[in-house]
Amino acid sequence: MSSTEPRRLILDTDTAGDDTQAILLAALSDRVSLEGVTICTGNVPFEYQVENAKYTLDLAGVADDVSVYEGARSPLLKEYDFAEYVHGEGGLGGELFPETGIESADEHAVDYIVRKARENPGELTLACIAPLTNLALALQREPDLPELLEDIWIMGGAVNTLGNITPAAEYNFWVDPDAARAVMDAFETTLVDWGVTVRDSLFEADVFEAVETMDTELAEFYLTITDAVREFNAQSEDDSLGADVTTQPDSMTLATLLEPDLIEEAATYYVEVDDRDGLTRGYSLVDELGVTDGVPRTRVVESVDGDRFERMMLDMYRHGDPHYSA
Amino acid sequence: MSSTEPRRLILDTDTAGDDTQAILLAALSDRVSLEGVTICTGNVPFEYQVENAKYTLDLAGVADDVSVYEGARSPLLKEYDFAEYVHGEGGLGGELFPETGIESADEHAVDYIVRKARENPGELTLACIAPLTNLALALQREPDLPELLEDIWIMGGAVNTLGNITPAAEYNFWVDPDAARAVMDAFETTLVDWGVTVRDSLFEADVFEAVETMDTELAEFYLTITDAVREFNAQSEDDSLGADVTTQPDSMTLATLLEPDLIEEAATYYVEVDDRDGLTRGYSLVDELGVTDGVPRTRVVESVDGDRFERMMLDMYRHGDPHYSA
Amino acid sequence: MSSTEPRRLILDTDTAGDDTQAILLAALSDRVSLEGVTICTGNVPFEYQVENAKYTLDLAGVADDVSVYEGARSPLLKEYDFAEYVHGEGGLGGELFPETGIESADEHAVDYIVRKARENPGELTLACIAPLTNLALALQREPDLPELLEDIWIMGGAVNTLGNITPAAEYNFWVDPDAARAVMDAFETTLVDWGVTVRDSLFEADVFEAVETMDTELAEFYLTITDAVREFNAQSEDDSLGADVTTQPDSMTLATLLEPDLIEEAATYYVEVDDRDGLTRGYSLVDELGVTDGVPRTRVVESVDGDRFERMMLDMYRHGDPHYSA
Amino acid sequence: MSSTEPRRLILDTDTAGDDTQAILLAALSDRVSLEGVTICTGNVPFEYQVENAKYTLDLAGVADDVSVYEGARSPLLKEYDFAEYVHGEGGLGGELFPETGIESADEHAVDYIVRKARENPGELTLACIAPLTNLALALQREPDLPELLEDIWIMGGAVNTLGNITPAAEYNFWVDPDAARAVMDAFETTLVDWGVTVRDSLFEADVFEAVETMDTELAEFYLTITDAVREFNAQSEDDSLGADVTTQPDSMTLATLLEPDLIEEAATYYVEVDDRDGLTRGYSLVDELGVTDGVPRTRVVESVDGDRFERMMLDMYRHGDPHYSA
Numbered sequence A, B, C, D: 001m002s003s004t005e006p007r008r009l010i011l012d013t014d015t016a017g018d019d020t021q022a023i024l025l026a027a028l029s030d031r032v033s034l035e036g037v038t039i040c041t042g043n044v045p046f047e048y049q050v051e052n053a054k055y056t057l058d059l060a061g062v063a064d065d066v067s068v069y070e071g072a073r074s075p076l077l078k079e080y081d082f083a084e085y086v087h088g089e090g091g092l093g094g095e096l097f098p099e100t101g102i103e104s105a106d107e108h109a110v111d112y113i114v115r116k117a118r119e120n121p122g123e124l125t126l127a128c129i130a131p132l133t134n135l136a137l138a139l140q141r142e143p144d145l146p147e148l149l150e151d152i153w154i155m156g157g158a159v160n161t162l163g164n165i166t167p168a169a170e171y172n173f174w175v176d177p178d179a180a181r182a183v184m185d186a187f188e189t190t191l192v193d194w195g196v197t198v199r200d201s202l203f204e205a206d207v208f209e210a211v212e213t214m215d216t217e218l219a220e221f222y223l224t225i226t227d228a229v230r231e232f233n234a235q236s237e238d239d240s241l242g243a244d245v246t247t248q249p250d251s252m253t254l255a256t257l258l259e260p261d262l263i264e265e266a267a268t269y270y271v272e273v274d275d276r277d278g279l280t281r282g283y284s285l286v287d288e289l290g291v292t293d294g295v296p297r298t299r300v301v302e303s304v305d306g307d308r309f310e311r312m313m314l315d316m317y318r319h320g321d322p323h324y325s326a
């Protein structure tokens, strides 16, 4: 258990599938104090995402303390397709469509982020596990945002490896490449990409079996929301998937934020996102070769202790505390 | 030893470094009949490339039988930089600058390729281990070229992995992305990319030591031409290199052409090259996910038996025959 | 004098040079009720623009009734250069740097536009004589904005003619081509471009002489703010300028909004703005040929009664009422 | 009649419609010695173009002296559409499909241009009234071509005005924008664009009536080949056309080459062609503003004496000599 003050966190999410697990980690960990959840355009139709986030906060028992702020309902400029074929209709596996009755906060997510950052300079950590539209709009509104935020963790990009929505691109960056480009240009961030997700976050039969025996609400919820994605992965053409597995991009991002020594390897590179429509929309050039003039500014997580990450998740499902065994 | 008729081969090369080893394989193998060597803009200034090719053919004892045809001295449209920082000045390690006195053929390489293909429909194999300018120009001159050639092997591209000249691109495709795009669009080819080169063709200390003890002309030549590249690799930021190693993209391409069962894995994908200047110039989208509408047409070599490839090369250095142990 | 209800107007401006004349027209005409002035990134540093607008409203005697709302301080995504070489340092000819002491409204310009449009659906006219960043951001916040606004007039683009900041582009569209593209895609607008500005709005010696004899504050102000631009035009390489003339893009836009029968010719075309950086950044394709699939949606003002426009301006300088002779 | 030596001319054409009139001018004028006609991909299917050129040379009585060289059958890289909807099927109005039986030269057009230029350095004028594929390929083959040719006249581009195939582009540049870009970058040329064509080359009813009374083969031929284009223009959305008129881009280019004092205004600008697919494919940035860093190198014909041009054409139709009244 950490003796330090919990970090103050805002979580920006397009809540579907693994976003829920990231919300649970943020809500149930004592390492962070989750102050608000902001919703960004992404995986599934906006209203589903809002309800999914509220439902998950409620499941974690924090719905009264943590408000949901509705943000950008579309990318800055481009059109995109939802990923319901991955996460199931509605984003929670295809069978669960919450109607919580919980009210959203009045304030727009972008205004909320800007206000909180101005009121608490150097205090707030932002975790972005969605397309980066909200953060890009907050930056447009407040150019000093990079100085006002303490820390930014992002799930996005495919670092010199096969993407997931196209061969060139990962979904979050692809949905709003203009926002991704602007954010990667302006902020120093920690990046958890699709590559490390595939290498180090896969859950397989042993996890599924363990979870199936737990008989907790959280275990049950995990099995529900992974129903569609397991089928999707089983049929994937990606050689690294193509089996009954789940990927945990968003929850692994939160896990490394909560317990940074899960990170086995990381290095800081220049990153530039391709904002052009076409072949390479959303491609993230990560200059591992050091051949561009770009200043290295993005800490790329290259290797994560997958066993320990798995333990965190199982601890959470069984004991409601991701740091139970820590 | 193969009982079948040797395949009739034209080799298109920007002769520097490992191109020489590919020429040696083609000249010394009885599996192919090398009919001509065509020179394309690429690694080092054109006149060096021409002399390097002639010198290598002479070393293989075939300079009287195999003519060198000079081709495109620049890409179709774009400018580029030589790679002398990789291969040493002149392209043969930095100390060797041949002046053979051998005459080039009168015919332009592009005209030669077109004429030979028309005269021998369905008979000729083309191996391209250079930027694809000559082949693209031949296609422009003769739109039926895809039907006239029997087989095409290409070294180029970086298949969903880190490139070598930029993070997005491999050198041959980057030098002339317009040509690479046109060629990949029009022809069915076998592609040996930079990724499989790094994974399966690295030579290390054991090879260097073996070669050092051989005391043959070919062994000596290998050590000369790898002098600069070993130093370059030792200082590379690419995690897969960064040691005293050599890479054999061109010779591994020829080796797999000569002994196709070196190929452990291959699959046919849709490939599209990015011809735009900028971030992703020369990037090759290889649709492993099957998400584009493109028709799969390029057989991508995904895994090569590196031990056997090494044995071929050592057999050639020691015995002058790459198939000596075969 | 119009017997109809005055139109309710919000004016979005990057106040420098001719923007002031447009503000005066909007403030002094009884055909519109100017409800707010919003400031957008553009001609000169943002703080100058804000002060220039306040100074002009004060000159028109409406500073107490019409608030200034500060908006986007930078384009959506791209960088740009100020046009102080056209309008003089500070934007009012180079000698005048107002410090009005007037407070800006608390509300951000984008929030103001969105709120007013929601509160008054179908009631408000928006005149945009600046880069379109504020309007694009308002659209991002409120996707129904096209239905909520009654009418939109835009000064921008170069319709199949020479631009002013580059051969391909007019300044407002060039500064924020992403915003211009988004706005032209989403809204039905009336467009006053740089071409009709050059053809029909030039003021020459006779106007200058007339204004010089007037001895009114507004006449004096006009002479002050055109000081720099007259010198700039005299040295222009554009054959249509290259003399001691002024151009009135913004005031002519307002004039046609106030007295629509100034418009001699107009037609509705499909318009698409080039948002790519490079050669054609900010280029506006206006499909006069009807060859694209785009739906015609932009009413392009092709010819304006320049004499009558001149009379409006002279009436305003002399009598404080642009419709004095009408 | 000129007392100077006739200029030695190669004419590169995609023979359809007005190309024939340019061939007639070149063949019948004593100011030039037409040495060869090269055919480039363009207006109509290649075989039609070849036959149209031969037929026209035969009509001019020079088919025995001037050979037709077949060149590029497709652009360097991109696909395009024929313009048979302008010129009629086959390119000669829709009713005339010549079968001359004349043999083409053996040599490829590109090889012919390169060989002639090398053999006659500084002697040859090239007139290009087609997409610029042949010239770009010749440049690729012989980088010194800009020094070897004496003079180059090009019909192409739309100089800061409405194009003809798209709002942004003229047909020749649009068909092969890569070639156009390469040519405009490498060569000093005289450019006759679509704008000056529309402004100064229109033929109307008075010309048609004059030609109808002539009863010569050439007059008859003119009426035949303009049949389709007159109908096309009558229905054009371009305000400058939209009547029973013909445009003479190619013949006006040749006319100004033959009698340079037809040119009333010309200036030298930096020109850059947009080679990207999409909105502005084939757009020619002509830097009349002097705002780019590009070196002015292209002499743009801005105004032509249309009356005198008309007289040349009528002299040719009536007397077989375009300089009859000169």
Ligand SMILES: [Ca+2]
Residues within 6 Å of the ligand: A013, A014, A015, A016, A019, A042, A129, A130, A250
């Ligand atoms: Ca997410």
Ligand SMILES: [Ca+2]
Residues within 6 Å of the ligand: B013, B014, B015, B016, B019, B042, B129, B130, B250
């Ligand atoms: Ca090579």
Ligand SMILES: [Ca+2]
Residues within 6 Å of the ligand: C013, C014, C015, C016, C019, C042, C129, C130, C250
């Ligand atoms: Ca303005």
Ligand SMILES: [Ca+2]
Residues within 6 Å of the ligand: D013, D014, D015, D016, D019, D042, D129, D130, D250
């Ligand atoms: Ca033509």
